[in-house]
Every structure is written in C-alpha cells, then in structure tokens.
Amino acid sequence: MSSSTSSTSSTQAPLTAALQAATTRFTTRNPRSAALHASALSSMPGGNTRTTLHTSPFPVYMKSGSHHTVTSEDGHVYTDLVGEFTAGLYGHSHPVIQQAIAECVGSVGLNLGAQTAHEITYARDLCARFGLERVRFANSGTEANLHALAAARAFTGRRRVVVFGGGYHGAVLGFAGGKVGRNNVDRGEFTVVVDGYNGEGDGIEGWLEGEGEEGVAAVLVEGMQGAAGAIPGRREWLLEVLEAAKKAGALFILDEVMTSRLSPGGIAELYGLTPDLKTFGKWLGGGLAFGGFGGREDVMSTFDPRSPNALSHGGTFNNNTLAMYVGHAGLSKIYTPEACVQLNRMGDALRERLQELTKGTKLCFSGMGSLLASHFTEEGLEEIVREVPENAQLKDLFWYEMMEEEFWVVRRGNISLILGTPQEELDRFVDAVKAFLERHVELVKV
Structure with missing residues (x-):
C-alpha cells in the first residue's frame, strides 16, 4: 500500500464523522430553507430550475441582498463570495x-x-x-x-x-x-x-x-x-x-x-x-x-x-x-479601467495570501485577479493547470464551515469578488481558512 493510500485510509473515518457533524449543524441552522426546498419539490424537478445551485441535503434560500452581503431566509447575513458566478460584480444594490x-x-x-x-x-x-x-x-x-x-x-x-x-x-x-x-x-x-x-x-x-x-x-x-x-x-x-x-x-x-x-x-x-x-x-x-x-x-x-x-x-x-x-x-x-485594475490587484493579493497559508496541505487556491477557486487534492498540488480529481468530502466540509463563518461560497470552490467588499472581510476570510486548516490539520495534511 502506498503512503498516499495509507494516509487516505487513516483519515476517511474522521473525515466522514466531521462531515456528518457539519451536515447536522447545517440542517439545524437552516430549517426555513429545508421547508422551502420541500415545497419546491412539488412544482420543479428536484425543487430546482438551475442545476448549478443544487446542493444536498437542500439548498440555502436567500431572501435579499445589499451591497456585498446576502441574507438567507433563515436570517443569516453572509459576505457574498459567490458574486453570482462572476455576474454579480456590482453587488446587490449599487x-x-x-x-x-x-x-x-x-x-x-x-x-x-x-x-x-x-x-x-x-x-x-x-x-x-x-x-x-x-x-x-x-x-x-x-x-x-x-x-x-x-x-x-x-x-x-x-x-x-x-x-x-x-x-x-x-x-x-x-x-x-x-x-x-x-x-x-x-x-x-x-x-x-x-x-x-x-x-x-x-x-x-x-x-x-x-x-x-x-x-x-x-x-x-x-x-x-x-x-x-x-x-x-x-x-x-x-x-x-x-x-x-x-x-x-x-x-x-x-x-x-x-x-x-x-x-x-x-x-x-x-x-x-x-x-x-x-x-x-x-x-x-x-x-x-x-x-x-x-x-x-x-x-x-x-x-x-x-x-x-x-x-x-x-x-x-x-x-x-x-x-x-x-x-x-x-x-x-x-467598472472603469481604473476600478478594474484596483479590484484585480485586490484579488491577486488575496490569492497570494491564501496560497502561502495553504502550503503543505491538500488545499490550494488558483485563479487570476478577482476570480479564484479552492481545490482539495490528495497530492497537495500548489498549482492547478488542468481539471484534476479532488476530494469531494473535504470540499463539502469546507463549504459547510465557511458558511458557519458567514461567508456565502460556491460548493465547488469558485470565488468571484464583488466591488466594494471591505478589505476587513477578505482578511476575515483568510482567518477563517487558517482556522479551518488548524481545526482539521490531520485531515488536510499531505
């Protein structure tokens, strides 16, 4: 058995347990979203009309958005890092x-x-x-x-x-x-x-x-x-x-x-x-x-x-x-040329901080400028140059726990920065990623 296979086997049980606990917390935190999803099932296949937004056990339903934040039907206010998959550049109330x-x-x-x-x-x-x-x-x-x-x-x-x-x-x-x-x-x-x-x-x-x-x-x-x-x-x-x-x-x-x-x-x-x-x-x-x-x-x-x-x-x-x-x-x-340059510099700086933070772990961040994404690879890749297999359970765990930190993120990992997002919130995201890695050090080490 290779060392990587042995490492994967030794972390599977604790990873499954951590994910189950996170799923339970998610369900407890979002009863209104669960009810809305159950209602949606009666009129839409899978309760969904946009496949990208489907998540299990149910999606989070948003009630409103303002500037760089979104508020869920369950009353949670999130800093929006989804950015409507790059389309929401201007936020929700410019x-x-x-x-x-x-x-x-x-x-x-x-x-x-x-x-x-x-x-x-x-x-x-x-x-x-x-x-x-x-x-x-x-x-x-x-x-x-x-x-x-x-x-x-x-x-x-x-x-x-x-x-x-x-x-x-x-x-x-x-x-x-x-x-x-x-x-x-x-x-x-x-x-x-x-x-x-x-x-x-x-x-x-x-x-x-x-x-x-x-x-x-x-x-x-x-x-x-x-x-x-x-x-x-x-x-x-x-x-x-x-x-x-x-x-x-x-x-x-x-x-x-x-x-x-x-x-x-x-x-x-x-x-x-x-x-x-x-x-x-x-x-x-x-x-x-x-x-x-x-x-x-x-x-x-x-x-x-x-x-x-x-x-x-x-x-x-x-x-x-x-x-x-x-x-x-x-x-x-x-989004004048000047505003464009400034936002993308901010994104580059964020990605570089995250990359430095995640060295030696299964987590890394790729991207350019104001667009980036998280990846979990068993090899601990520091650079992603093509589509690669990823650890789906770690991605799910990261998604759940970033939402607990009040960050609205894409389950698959994409981040699209919104104009006007305070630097303090990006700093807080870096801190949240650091805490995740420290909390699950045995699960994310290569």
Missing part, C-alpha cells in the same frame, strides 16, 4: 445600477419592439473597450458562444469545432472530464474535445486536420477555465493554440464570458491575444441577462441582414432596453 434601472423603466419603458439609440452607444463602448470591429447582443454567454460558432462555420464553410477538456461555454456546451456533456448540442462528429488544456495531454495539431466540411471551423477556448475551477491558461500555450488555428485556417474564438473582467480589455489584452471572435456575458449585463459576441468585421458580416445569405439572429430580448441601459451604466460609470 446606486448607479439602481438609478439606471429607474431611469430606463421611468423614461424609456420596456419591450419597445424596436431598436433604440442606446444600444448603439453600448455597442460602440464595448467595441472600444474590448478591441472589436463589430458586436452583436444576445441573452447569455451560452447564446453568445452558439452564435459565434455559427458565424465561424458560415465563414469557413467547415463544421468541426475544437474545444478542451474542463471547458465550459454555456449550458449546452460543457466538456467536464474531457467529455461532451449529455445535454450538449453538436454531440456528434463535428465537435472534438482535446483533453489537454495548457498543453497537458493531447496536442492540438492532429485535431486541426481535415478539408471541406470535415475541416475545423473554430477553436473555442477560455483564457482561464471558470467552471473547472479558475484554472489560468498559460500565455505561451494560448498563443500556440492561436497560431495553430490560424495556420489551419480555423477561427480562434476566445470565451471571455468570465475573464473579460480581469483587465480593462479582458484576458485577451492581458495576454496579448488577437482572437478572431470574442464572446461575452455575465457581469456586462449589470446584473441582468446579457450576452454578446464580436470581433472581425468580415466574420461578423455573416449576420448582416442586408445580405440575402445572412445568418438569422433573432432574439426577443437581444437588445432589451434594461440590459442596454444598465449594462452600459455599469461599464462606463462603475
């Missing part, structure tokens, strides 16, 4: 966002069934901020990626798409574990999953071969994998992927749905990448549903309705007035 909503509803109105001048303003500012020649709006990051792929296929006359294991490009474009999700579109031969993010594993070159429809239309990649656990792409590797795509005549599509908040011009600017197309979503709606995709004018012209052969791109809420006004207000008045 006055600029509230004013934009009030002005839009009061002076413009909803569902006008027409184009408005403000969508031009927002489009121009997005193009300027993220280096786009043309942009179109959608309702989510999922839609943005689907339309970007449609553009690539129409522009190149090819069908196949290369993606990477651990990648997540929307509800119907997930590739966890290097596999095509069961509910994915394009499950057949036209989607190729390369199990080698950051060059760890299969190379990309062999997948880029093919002619005509059998050729590769696009390589779709995240500059930092979000759902896999805030795993930064290596700049040199991303540049190699870009060059390989270019050499093969395929388009390089950079999914910036999450990473567009990591620098004033997104991760593309940070790494010096020049994608053919970029996709957006999350925070750019200012808290409302939003999607966008853009890039080269010649590629985006596949959607130009003045052309008889244009791709159709409908969507009742693509240019809805609320998202146009509120999203633009957030980008132009709140």
Whole structure:
C-alpha cells in the first residue's frame, strides 16, 4: 500500500464523522430553507430550475441582498463570495445600477419592439473597450458562444469545432472530464474535445486536420477555465493554440464570458491575444441577462441582414432596453479601467495570501485577479493547470464551515469578488481558512 493510500485510509473515518457533524449543524441552522426546498419539490424537478445551485441535503434560500452581503431566509447575513458566478460584480444594490434601472423603466419603458439609440452607444463602448470591429447582443454567454460558432462555420464553410477538456461555454456546451456533456448540442462528429488544456495531454495539431466540411471551423477556448475551477491558461500555450488555428485556417474564438473582467480589455489584452471572435456575458449585463459576441468585421458580416445569405439572429430580448441601459451604466460609470485594475490587484493579493497559508496541505487556491477557486487534492498540488480529481468530502466540509463563518461560497470552490467588499472581510476570510486548516490539520495534511 502506498503512503498516499495509507494516509487516505487513516483519515476517511474522521473525515466522514466531521462531515456528518457539519451536515447536522447545517440542517439545524437552516430549517426555513429545508421547508422551502420541500415545497419546491412539488412544482420543479428536484425543487430546482438551475442545476448549478443544487446542493444536498437542500439548498440555502436567500431572501435579499445589499451591497456585498446576502441574507438567507433563515436570517443569516453572509459576505457574498459567490458574486453570482462572476455576474454579480456590482453587488446587490449599487446606486448607479439602481438609478439606471429607474431611469430606463421611468423614461424609456420596456419591450419597445424596436431598436433604440442606446444600444448603439453600448455597442460602440464595448467595441472600444474590448478591441472589436463589430458586436452583436444576445441573452447569455451560452447564446453568445452558439452564435459565434455559427458565424465561424458560415465563414469557413467547415463544421468541426475544437474545444478542451474542463471547458465550459454555456449550458449546452460543457466538456467536464474531457467529455461532451449529455445535454450538449453538436454531440456528434463535428465537435472534438482535446483533453489537454495548457498543453497537458493531447496536442492540438492532429485535431486541426481535415478539408471541406470535415475541416475545423473554430477553436473555442477560455483564457482561464471558470467552471473547472479558475484554472489560468498559460500565455505561451494560448498563443500556440492561436497560431495553430490560424495556420489551419480555423477561427480562434476566445470565451471571455468570465475573464473579460480581469483587465480593462479582458484576458485577451492581458495576454496579448488577437482572437478572431470574442464572446461575452455575465457581469456586462449589470446584473441582468446579457450576452454578446464580436470581433472581425468580415466574420461578423455573416449576420448582416442586408445580405440575402445572412445568418438569422433573432432574439426577443437581444437588445432589451434594461440590459442596454444598465449594462452600459455599469461599464462606463462603475467598472472603469481604473476600478478594474484596483479590484484585480485586490484579488491577486488575496490569492497570494491564501496560497502561502495553504502550503503543505491538500488545499490550494488558483485563479487570476478577482476570480479564484479552492481545490482539495490528495497530492497537495500548489498549482492547478488542468481539471484534476479532488476530494469531494473535504470540499463539502469546507463549504459547510465557511458558511458557519458567514461567508456565502460556491460548493465547488469558485470565488468571484464583488466591488466594494471591505478589505476587513477578505482578511476575515483568510482567518477563517487558517482556522479551518488548524481545526482539521490531520485531515488536510499531505
């Protein structure tokens, strides 16, 4: 028996006991949430309409949010580190966002069934901020990626798409574990999953071969994998992927749905990448549903309705007035380049403190800037470069106990910082992590 196997066996019973005790405390602390979940089961499958939020034995129900905090139906006030999975950048009651909503509803109105001048303003500012020649709006990051792929296929006359294991490009474009999700579109031969993010594993070159429809239309990649656990792409590797795509005549599509908040011009600017197309979503709606995709004018012209052969791109809420006004207000008045740089420096400092604290344990933190994630690996990895197996029980225990410390965190480990979160709360989080490691030293030591 190896030392790692022996260590795992010796800690299994106490870990199970600690987790059972934490689960009991969780149930005791949240009776109202338990009752609401039981009620939800009568009208929704599993009592849920958003899989990401499902947790056992039941989810915590939130009643309200204010600034950087959320309050549960059971009366607990949490510092919000979920940040709506990067979409909640502005918190829950930013006055600029509230004013934009009030002005839009009061002076413009909803569902006008027409184009408005403000969508031009927002489009121009997005193009300027993220280096786009043309942009179109959608309702989510999922839609943005689907339309970007449609553009690539129409522009190149090819069908196949290369993606990477651990990648997540929307509800119907997930590739966890290097596999095509069961509910994915394009499950057949036209989607190729390369199990080698950051060059760890299969190379990309062999997948880029093919002619005509059998050729590769696009390589779709995240500059930092979000759902896999805030795993930064290596700049040199991303540049190699870009060059390989270019050499093969395929388009390089950079999914910036999450990473567009990591620098004033997104991760593309940070790494010096020049994608053919970029996709957006999350925070750019200012808290409302939003999607966008853009890039080269010649590629985006596949959607130009003045052309008889244009791709159709409908969507009742693509240019809805609320998202146009509120999203633009957030980008132009709140998340200025200066504010962006400051928040991401704060996130880097937090991650570095946590990494120093967790050395020699099964816990580590990955990420960039204001986006990070916790990982529990048996090997005690200090750097995560691709999707890796993790100790699910330790992740659950950490989740339960961080909530007891009044931190609202994602069970899978992602942390998305909210503007205006006091430094004192981040300091308190570091202290909570330290206390967790000290409390469970025998469970987390490598």
